[in-house]
Amino acid sequence: MKKAAIYCRLSEEDKNKLCATDDSGSIQNQKAMLVQYAEEQGWEVYQIYSDDDYTGADRRRPQFKRLLKDAEQHKFDIILCKTQSRFTRELELVEKYIHGLFPIWGIRFVSIVDNADTDNKGNKKSRQINGLVNEWYLEDMSDNIRSVLTNRRVNGLHIGAFALYGYRKDPDRKGHLLIDEEAAAVVREVFNLFAQGYGKTSIARILNTRGIPNPTEYKRQHGLRYKQAVSKNSTLWKYFAIADMLENEIYIGNMVQGKYGSVSYKTKQCKPRPKDQWYVVRGTHEPIIDQELWDKVCRRRAERSRPFSDGKIGIFARKARCAYCGYTLRSSKTQDRHYLQCPNRHISVEACPGAFIAVSHLEEAVLEELNRMAQEFLDKDEAAESVAFCKDLQKQKKCLQKEINTYRQKQEEYTTGIRNLYLDKVKGLLTEQDYLAMSKDFAGERDRLEHVIEDGEKQMRELEERIAIGDNRRALVEKYMNIEHLNREMVDTLIDYVVVGRRAKGTKTVPVEIHWNF
Structure with missing residues (x-):
């Protein structure tokens, strides 16, 4: 008797269905349907692998990974799913496993709703089409997320989880920033000290001597759910924090976003974007630093960035x-x-x-x-x-x-x-x-x-x-x-x-x- 491994997945999009007829997407119904099918085919159910609340694009599903490991060791003969998309929505994984490694490992793949069966040579194209349709689903979802975020950036709405140090989120108007006077006073002092000739490290030392918490610690102290590794010196101001502050146009009332962008929905990588591709909307909120002080700081930064003449x-x-x-x-x-x-x-x-x-x-x-x-x-x-x-x-x-x-x-x-x-x-x-x-x-x-x-x-x-x-x-x-x-x-x-x-x-x-x- 051949052994069949049953794989079930309940994704986020299947939860809380409004229509009762959609209950077939639940884990319980998937299991019942697949077990019954295996019995009808005369297959022994080796084990049921079940991932709850995972999307089909998630390669880190724990039971999915265990299924592949057991398949490689040929602990069973067949992988049985409700649909091919329950196994994966990525065309790359369809080709890698269903059409590539599974035949090498001697594993048959069967999904009963869309009639995918690797023992049936004639439906390979349909399996590939299913994979392509699922891939399009991922691409469309990525485009939808990107379009929503882009629209908010173009309209000058702040989309970050936390407001920049010196500001707070407007509770009555989403995407709008209000000045946080306690932190804004520190921002003004940093700009004024730099304009007066103090170096960035010297400014950091001044703030640390007075016990002023850095932006990360400030967020924590004010109850914001800001998660970052806590180290010995995590509460201290440093050179780079001062340098970043002195270059940020948000302090003069301009919303600057999109400095990083994803390469594609396939690579899941983000890389720095050219400055001409940033989303800059002027005058979106009240400035902390006036234009005159900003210009003075910019001139001084340019002077200090000149290299030594001998290059040594x-x-x-x-x-x-x-x-x-x-x-x-x-x-x-x-x-x-x-x-x-x-x-x-x-x-x-x-x-x-x-x-x-x-x-x-x-x-x-x-x-x-x-x-x-x-x-x-x-x-x-x-x-x-x-x-x-x-x-x-x-x-x-x-x-x-x-x-x-x-x-x-x-x-x-x-x-x-x-x-x-x-x-x-x-x-x-x-x-x-x-x-x-x-x-x-x-x-x-x-x-x-x-x-x-x-x-x-x-x-x-x-x-x-x-x-x-x-x-x-x-x-x-x-x-x-x-x-x-x-x-x-x-x-x-x-x-x-x-x-x-x-x-x-x-x-x-x-x-x-x-x-x-x-």
Whole structure:
């Protein structure tokens, strides 16, 4: 007797049907229908796999994943569903599993309502058409969500879950912002201090010394459901928070949205959009900062962004990191000497001891270590080193790919969560306000993961290039032996990144850890 695995799925769009005849979409009726069909065919029911409240585009369904794992191990012979869309709405998965892996695993797929049966060669086209129709459903749903959000952005309505620091949502008018005077006073102070000549780190230090909570902590203290990982320094103002505030046009009454956009409903990825594609609507709300102060701050920001004339400061740009908090070190100049320091160095005594090193000292440390390693490497057997080199790169690639896959899975979970929230809103299970609040959290975390994935893919490409080139370390070492000074090209070629600490009292040595590209 053949064994049949029954798969049932109740999606969000099936819940709370108004018509009694639609009750066939319930899990109970699916199970009864499928069990009866299996008995009529003389099949033994191996197990019932059931996912409640999941959409057909969700690849993270727990029972769906278990079903596929058991299918691969051939614990049963047949997968039985009510319709093909209960199994998946994605054409890609139809081709991958129903037409691809299931025949290889010896698994027959049957859905009784739409008459899909992989043992029937003649209905393959109908299965593909079903998959295409389900795919269109996903695309239409994505377009509908996007059109609603675009319309609100074009009309200057705020669609975020939380208002920008300094504002609050208008309880009587959706999409409109009102000034939050308590936070707005801090915003005005930040702009005035910067216009008076204070640096961004200095402003952060001033606010932290007075115990003013940063925007994240402010939201929490005022009872907003703002979810973010709480760390030791999560309540402190930092350089980047001040920098972002000074660049945000919302503070002069202009609504700016759509800085990030999804690539397509298929990839579930969001990427930064060109500035000319942002949604900017002027005069949508009362400004906190007047135009005169805004213009003054813009001029000062432009002046401070000019690079040093000799370009020396750029040798270790984005290569040096703080040993204590992991932030990329920023450059500074004092009396013709160039330094690298942690941006968290001055925001608070408790925040970070603050890495600090002169560029010339870091250059000396790199050159000294490079020459030492060069001599040691050239003394070793080339063949043995080459084998070890290749094995190490392959190991790095495998670990990195595993991390990227994990981040992608998490990103898909957040995207699916947003889609499910929207369906709840459409069906009246969520209010507009609750939907925006909850979806904002998901979208923010999804966007953060997008940047993490981009960085990981960049590292993967670099690793693959190094593997393709092979062990060229001997040539590199010979090329850069006994050099007296570094330039940016050399640093990019030789160094992945450098970890810098802070000189301990009573010593003259700054701890430096160099991570090479070879």
